[in-house]
Amino acid sequence: MKILSLAIVIMVLMSCQAPISTTYNQRHRPQFHFSPSEKWMNDPNGMVYHKGTYHLFYQFYPDSTVWGPMHWAHATSKDLVHWDNQPIALFPDSLGYIFSGSAVVDTENTSGFARNGETPLVAIFTHHNMDGEKAGKVDYQNQSIAYSLDDGKTWTKYAGNPVLKNPGIKDFRDPKVMWFEEGKKWIMTLATLDRITFYSSPDLKTWSRESELGKDFGAHGGVWECPDLFPLDYNGKKIWVLLVSINPGGPNGGSATQYFTGDFDGKIFTPHTTETKWIDYGTDNYAGVTWSNTGDRKIFMGWMNNWQYAQVVPTEAWRGALTLPRDLSLTKINNEFYLSSAPVKEFDNITSRTFKAENISINKEIDLSEELKDMPGKFKLDISFESVEDFIIILANNEKQELRIGYNKANNEYFIDRTNAGKSDFETGFAKRHIAPRISDARNIKISLIVDAASAEFFADNGLSVMTDIFFPGSLAGGLKIVSDKMEKIDKIELSKIESIW
Numbered sequence: 320m321k322i323l324s325l326a327i328v329i330m331v332l333m334s335c336q337a338p339i340s341t342t343y344n345q346r347h348r349p350q351f352h353f354s355p356s357e358k359w360m361n362d363p364n365g366m367v368y369h370k371g372t373y374h375l376f377y378q379f380y381p382d383s384t385v386w387g388p389m390h391w392a393h394a395t396s397k398d399l400v401h402w403d404n405q406p407i408a409l410f411p412d413s414l415g416y417i418f419s420g421s422a423v424v425d426t427e428n429t430s431g432f433a434r435n436g437e438t439p440l441v442a443i444f445t446h447h448n449m450d451g452e453k454a455g456k457v458d459y460q461n462q463s464i465a466y467s468l469d470d471g472k473t474w475t476k477y478a479g480n481p482v483l484k485n486p487g488i489k490d491f492r493d494p495k496v497m498w499f500e501e502g503k504k505w506i507m508t509l510a511t512l513d514r515i516t517f518y519s520s521p522d523l524k525t526w527s528r529e530s531e532l533g534k535d536f537g538a539h540g541g542v543w544e545c546p547d548l549f550p551l552d553y554n555g556k557k558i559w560v561l562l563v564s565i566n567p568g569g570p571n572g573g574s575a576t577q578y579f580t581g582d583f584d585g586k587i588f589t590p591h592t593t594e595t596k597w598i599d600y601g602t603d604n605y606a607g608v609t610w611s612n613t614g615d616r617k618i619f620m621g622w623m624n625n626w627q628y629a630q631v632v633p634t635e636a637w638r639g640a641l642t643l644p645r646d647l648s649l650t651k652i653n654n655e656f657y658l659s660s661a662p663v664k665e666f667d668n669i670t671s672r673t674f675k676a677e678n679i680s681i682n683k684e685i686d687l688s689e690e691l692k693d694m695p696g697k698f699k700l701d702i703s704f705e706s707v708e709d710f711i712i713i714l715a716n717n718e719k720q721e722l723r724i725g726y727n728k729a730n731n732e733y734f735i736d737r738t739n740a741g742k743s744d745f746e747t748g749f750a751k752r753h754i755a756p757r758i759s760d761a762r763n764i765k766i767s768l769i770v771d772a773a774s775a776e777f778f779a780d781n782g783l784s785v786m787t788d789i790f791f792p793g794s795l796a797g798g799l800k801i802v803s804d805k806m807e808k809i810d811k812i813e814l815s816k817i818e819s820i821w
Contacts, residue, residue, distance in 0.1 A: 342356050342357070342636075342821075343356075343819070343821035344821075345634070345635070345636060345637070346634075346635075347633070347634050347772055347773040347791055348634075348637070348772060348773075349623075349640050349771045349772055349773070349774060350697055350771055350772060350817070350819040350820065350821065351400070351643075351666075351669060351697070351771055351817050351818070351819060351820050352623065352640045352641060352642065352643060352771055352774065353375065353394065353402050353640065353641045354637055354639065354640035354641070355377075355379060355392065355404075355637055355639065356404055356637070357636050357637050358379065358380060358381050358382065358383060358384055358636075358637060358638075359379065359380040359383055359384050359385055359386060359387065359637075359638050359639060360377050360378060360379050360392065360622075360637075360638070360639035360640075361377070361378040361386070361606065361622050361624065361629065361639055362377060362378045362419045362545060362605075362606035362622050363375060363376070363377050363606065363607065363608065363620050363621065363622060363641055364376040364377055364378060364391055364419050364420055364421070364422075364444070365391060365408075365420060365421055365422035365442050365444070366421070366422070366608065366609070366610040366611065366618075366620065367421075367422040367423065367424060367440060367471075367610060367611045367612055368610050368611070368612045368613045369424050369438075369440060369470060369471065369612060370470055371397060372395050372396070372397060372470070372471075373395065373396045373397070373398075373399055373610065374393070374394075374395055374422065374440075374471050375393070375394045375395070375396070375402070375620075375641075376391040376392065376393050376394075376408055376409075376422065376442070377391070377392050377394075377622075377641070378390075378391070378392075378418070378419060379391065379392035379407070381407065384634070384635070384636070384637065384638045385630045385638070386629075386630060388411045388416050388449075389411065389416040389417050389418055389447070390407050390408075390409060390410055390411065390417055391407070391408045391409035391417050391442070391444070392404075392407050392408070393405040393406065393407065393408040393471070395471070398665045398668065399618065399644045399663050399665045399666075400663075400665050400666060400668060400669055400820055401820045402820065405471075405472075408442075408471075408474050409442065409444070409465060409474055409476070412476065414446040414448065414461070414463065414480060414481065415446040415447045415448035415449060415451075415459070415460075415461075416446070416447040416449060417444055417445075417446070417447075418444060418445035418446070418447045418460070418492055418493065419444065419445060419492065419493040419544070419545055419606065420442060420443045420444030420445055420462075420493065420494050420495075421442070421443055421444075421494060421495045421496050421608065421611065422440055422441065422442045422443070422611065423440070423441050423443070423496050423497070423498065423505070423523075423611050423612070424438060424439075424440060424611070424612045425438065425439040425440070425441050425466075425523065426438060429505070429521060429522045429523060430464075430466065430522055430523045430524065431522065432466040432468065433468065434468065437468040437469075439466045439467065439468060440466065440467040440470070440471050441464055441465070441466050441467075441523050442464060442465045442466070442467075442474065443462060443463075443464050443494045443496045443507065443523065444462070444463060444464075444465070444494065445460050445461070445462060445463075445491075445492040445493060445494065446460070446461050446462070446463045446480065446481055447459060447460050447492070448460070448461075457485075457487055457488060457489045458484075458485035458486075458487055458488075458491075459485070460485055460489075460490070460491045460492045461480075461481035461483065461484050461485050461491070462481055462482055462483035462491075462492075462494050462507070462509070462526075463476065463477065463480035463481045463482060464476075464477045464480065464482055464523055464524070465477060477524070479524065482523070482524050482525070482526060483507070483509075483518065483526045488511060488512055489512070490510060490511065490512050490513075490542050490543070490544075491509070491510075491511055491512075492509070492510055492544070493509065493510045493544050493545045493546065494507045494508070494509050495507070495508045495509075495545075495546055495547045495548065495608055496508075496523070496611075497548065497549065497611065499519075499585050501585060502519070502585040503521075504519045504520060504521055504585070505519065505520045505521070505522075505523055506518070506519055506529075506548065506585070507519070507520065507526060508546045508547065508548040508561070509546070510542075510543045510544050510545065510546050510563070511531070511543075512542070512543070513533065513534070513539050513542065513543050514531055514532060514533035514534050514543060515531065515532055515533050515543065515546050515561070515563060515588075516528065516529075516530070516531045517529040517530050517531070517548075517586070517587075517588065519585070519586075529585075529586045529587070530586055530587045530588070532587075532588055532590075533563070535593070536579075536590065536593030536595075537563060537565075537577055537579065537593070537595055538565050538568045538569075538577050538595045539565075539568065540565060540567055540568020540569075541565050541566045541567040541568040541574075542565070542566060543563050543564070543565055544563075544564045544565070544566060544606060545562075545563075545564040545576075545605075545606040545607070545608060546561065546562060546563050546564070547560075547561070547562040547607075547608040547609055548560070548561050548562075548583065548588065549609055549617055550583075551617060551647065551648065551649050552615055552649075553649045553651065553656070558580055558581075558649055558656060559580065559581050559582055559583040559588065560578060560579070560580055560617075560647075560649075560658065561578065561579045561580075561581065561588055561590075562576055562577075562578050562598065562607070562608065562609075563576070563577050563578070563579075564576045564577075564605055564606050564607070565577060566605070566626050567626070567627065569597075569602065569625075570597050570600050570754075570755075571600060571601070571602050571751070571753040571754065572602060572625075572627060572748055572751070573602055573625040573626055573627030573628075573748075574605040574606075574625050574626045574627070575597055575599065575600075575602070575604070575605060576597065576598045576599065576604065576605060576606070576607055576621065577595050577596060577597055577598070578596055578597070578598050578658055579591075579592075579593075579596070580592075580649070580656040580658075591655070591656060592655065594655075596657065596658070597755075598619070598658055598660065598785070599621070599642075599660070599785045599786065599787050600733075600753065600754070600755030600756075600784065600785065600786050601735060601753060601755075601776075601777070601785070601786035601787035601788045602625045602627070602753055602787075602788055603623050603624055603625050603774070603787045603788050603789045604621040604622075604623065604642050604785075604787040605621055605622045605624065605625060605626070606621060606622045607619050607620055607621025607622070607642065608620075609647070616646065617646070617647045618644050618645070618646060618647070618663060619644070619645045619646075619647050619660065620641050620642055620643070620644045620645065621641065621642045621787075622639065622641060622642075623639075623640045623641055623642045623774060623787060623789060624638075624639055624640070624789065627746065627748060627749075628745065628746035628748070628749055631745045631746055632745065632789070632791070633742050633745055633791050640774070642776065642787055643662045643663070643666060643769065643776060644662070644663045644665075644666075645660040645661060645662055645663065645782075646660070646661050646662075646663050646664070647659070647660060648661075648782075650781070650783055652758065652759070652760060652783075653760075657758055657783055659781055659782040659783050660778065660782040660785050661778060661781070661782045662767075662769065662776075662778070669817055669818040669820065670699055670815045670816070670817050670818075671815060671816050671818075672813055672814070672815045672816075673690065673693075673694070673814055673815060673816050674687070674690040674812070674813065674814040675811070675812070675813050675814075676811070676812045677810065677811045677812075678808060678809075678810065678811075679808065679809045679812060680807065680808055681801065681803055681806050681807060681808060681809055683802065683803065683804060684800055684801070684802050684803075685800065685801040685802075685809070685812070686799075686800050687700075687799040687800065687801070687812075687814060688797060688798045688799055688800070690799070690814050691796075691797060691798070691799045691814065692797060693816070694816045694817070695716075695795040695796055695797040696770060696771070696772045696792075696795030696796050696797075697770065697771055697772065697795075697816075697817050697819075698769075698770055698814060698815060698816060698817060699767065699768070699769050699770075699813075699814070699815040699817055700712070700766075700767070700768040700769075700770075700799070700812075700813070700814055700815075701765075701766070701767050701768075701811070701812070701813040701814075701815075702764075702765070702766050702768075702801065702809060702811070702812050702813075703763065703764075703765050703809070703810040703811040704763055704764040704765070704766075704806060704809055704810065705763055705806070705807070705808045705809065705810050706762070706763060706764075706806065706807075707726075707728060707757075707761075707762065707763065707764055708726075708728055708803060708805040708806045709725070709726060709727060709728050709803060709804065709805055709806070710725050710726055710764075710801065710802065710803040710806055711723055711724070711725035711801075711802045711803070712724045712725060712768060712799070712800070712801055712802075713798070713799070713800045713801075713802060714770065714775075714796040714798065714799055715796060715797075715798035715799075715800075716792050716793065716794045716795060716796045716797060716798065717793075717794055717797070718792070718793040718794060720739055720740055720741045720792050720793060721739050721740060722735070722736070722737055722740040722741075722775060722790055722792075722796070723735070723736040723740075724736075724768060724775065724777055724786075726757070726764065726779075728805075730754070731756065731757045732754045732755060732756050732757060733754065733755045733756075733757060733777065733779050733784050733786065734752055734753060734754045734755070735752070735753050735775060735777060735786050735788045736751075736752040736753075737749070737750060737751065737752075737753075737788055737790045738750045738751060738752060740790040740791075740792060741773075741790050741791040741792035741793055742791040742792075742793070743791070753786065753788060755779075755784045755785070755786050756784065757779070757780070757784055758780065758783040758784050759779075759780035759781075759783050759784070761780060763810070764779065764780065765779070765780060765781065766778065766779045766780075767779075769817075770796070771817070772795065773789055773790055773791050773792065774787070774788070774789045774790070775787070775788050775789075775790070799814075
C-alpha cells in the first residue's frame with residue numbers, strides 16, 4: 320500500500336511539470352530561438368557577459384500570456400545558442416513594475432557593493448509605478464539599480480532606490496549603461512519622451528545630466544524606447560552607434576528600431592547624418608540592444624514581435640520569442656556608414672549543410688522541395704545570385720499557404736510577403752507585404768534566409784538589408800522554390816539543416 324502511494328505521488332509530480340521536449344514542441348514554437356517555457360515575454364534586458372556566461376534577462380509576466388506586471392526573467396548560455404532557464408531575477412515591488420534596462424560588470428567596484436572581494440553585477444532598470452500612472456501623474460517612471468554578488472544567481476535591490484528621479488515627464492525609461500573609459504565614468508543612455516538624454520555617474524548611484532538629442536531628427540511616429548550607445552571599429556577608427564526603438568512609426572508599421580552613427584565625447588553625441596536608418600526593416604525585431612562586457616565584439620538581439628499585434632498572436636501556452644543573436648559591424652557606402660548584421664558564428668555549431676550546388680541554370684524555377692523534405696520549417700538557405708535581377712523564394716505548405724521573399728529590381732527593394740502565409744485574422748494589419756531598400760551597390764546579390772517554424776530572418780548583401788517577420792502557417796512548410804523570369808544562373812545554393820536547441 321505504501322509502495323503504491325509513493326508511485327502515485329511520483330506520477331502526480333511528474334505530470335505537474337512537462338519535460339522540456341514537450342514544452343518546446345508546441346505549434347508555432349521556435350526550435351532554435353529563445354522563447355520562455357510559458358507565459359508572456361517582451362524586451363530583452365540586462366544582457367551581460369561574465370565569467371564565460373551570457374546572461375539574458377527579459378520582460379516577463381509569469382501569470383498570463385498577455386502583458387501584465389513586469390518582472391525580469393533570467394536565462395543563461397555558454398554559447399549564445401543553447402539556453403538554460405534560471406529563477407526570476409527581479410520582482411515588482413512598492414516602487415513599481417520592473418521595466419526595461421541593462422546590466423554591467425562593475426570590475427572596479429565603483430558602486431561599493433562588494434563585501435569580500437566579489438565583482439558586482441549591477442542591473443539598472445526602470446521602476447514603473449502603475450498606481451501613479453492610473454492616478455494621472457507624469458512622474459511614475461524612475462531609474463533604480465540592483466546588484467548581484469554571486470555571478471547573477473541572486474539579486475538585491477539597492478536601498479536608496481530610485482537613483483535617478485523623474486524630472487516631470489511622462490516617458491522616462493529604459494536605461495542602457497556603459498563604462499566610458501576616456502572619462503572614467505558610467506554613461507546612461509535614457510529614452511525621454513521622443514528623444515534621448517545622456518547621464519553620467521562615477522558610482523552607478525549618483526547621476527548628472529550631460530546632454531539631450533533627437534528632437535529635430537530621426538523617426539517620430541511614436542514614443543522612443545530602449546536606446547543603446549556603443550562604439551564599433553572601422554579600419555582602426557572608433558565610430559559610435561546609437562540605437563533607438565520607436566513604437567509606433569516603424570518602416571512597415573508598428574514598432575521597429577532605428578539607428579544613427581556619429582561621434583561621442585563622453586557628453587554629447589554628434590550624428591554623422593540625421594537620415595533615419597533601420598537595423599531591421601521587418602515588422603518583428605523590436606527593443607533590441609547589445610550585450611555588455613564583450614569587448615570590441617557587439618552582439619545584438621531583439622524581441623521577435625510587434626506591439627501592433629503581440630498580445631493576440633495565435634500561440635497558446637506562451638507568447639513571444641527573441642531573434643537570433645547577431646554580430647554587428649559597419650560598412651561604408653558612398654561615404655556613409657551603415658550597420659551590417661549577421662547571425663553569430665556560434666550558430667554554425669547547430670547547422671549542417673545538406674545540399675550544395677554551383678553554377679546552376681535557373682530556367683525560371685528551381686524546386687528544392689525534395690531537398691527540404693527531411694527538415695520542414697527549420698532550415699537555412701544561402702544563395703549567391705550572379706546578377707541583380709528579380710527573384711522570389713516561395714516557401715509553401717500542404718494548405719497552399721505561401722511565404723514569399725524576394726527582390727524587385729524596378730523599386731530596388733527586397734520584400735517579405737506574408738499575405739497568404741497562414742493565420743492572420745487575429746489582426747487586420749498582419750497579412751501584408753513588407754519592403755526593405757537594397758543598400759548595397761554590388762553587382763550581385765547574396766542572401767541568407769533562416770526559417771524556424773513561424774519566423775523568417777532574411778539577411779541580404781552581407782547583412783546590409785535585414786528583415787525579420789513572423790508568420791503562422793497551418794502546417795510546417797515543406798515546399799521550397801526559387802523563381803526568376805530574368806535570372807539566367809545562380810552561382811551557388813546551399814541548404815542547411817538546423818538542430819533544435821531544446
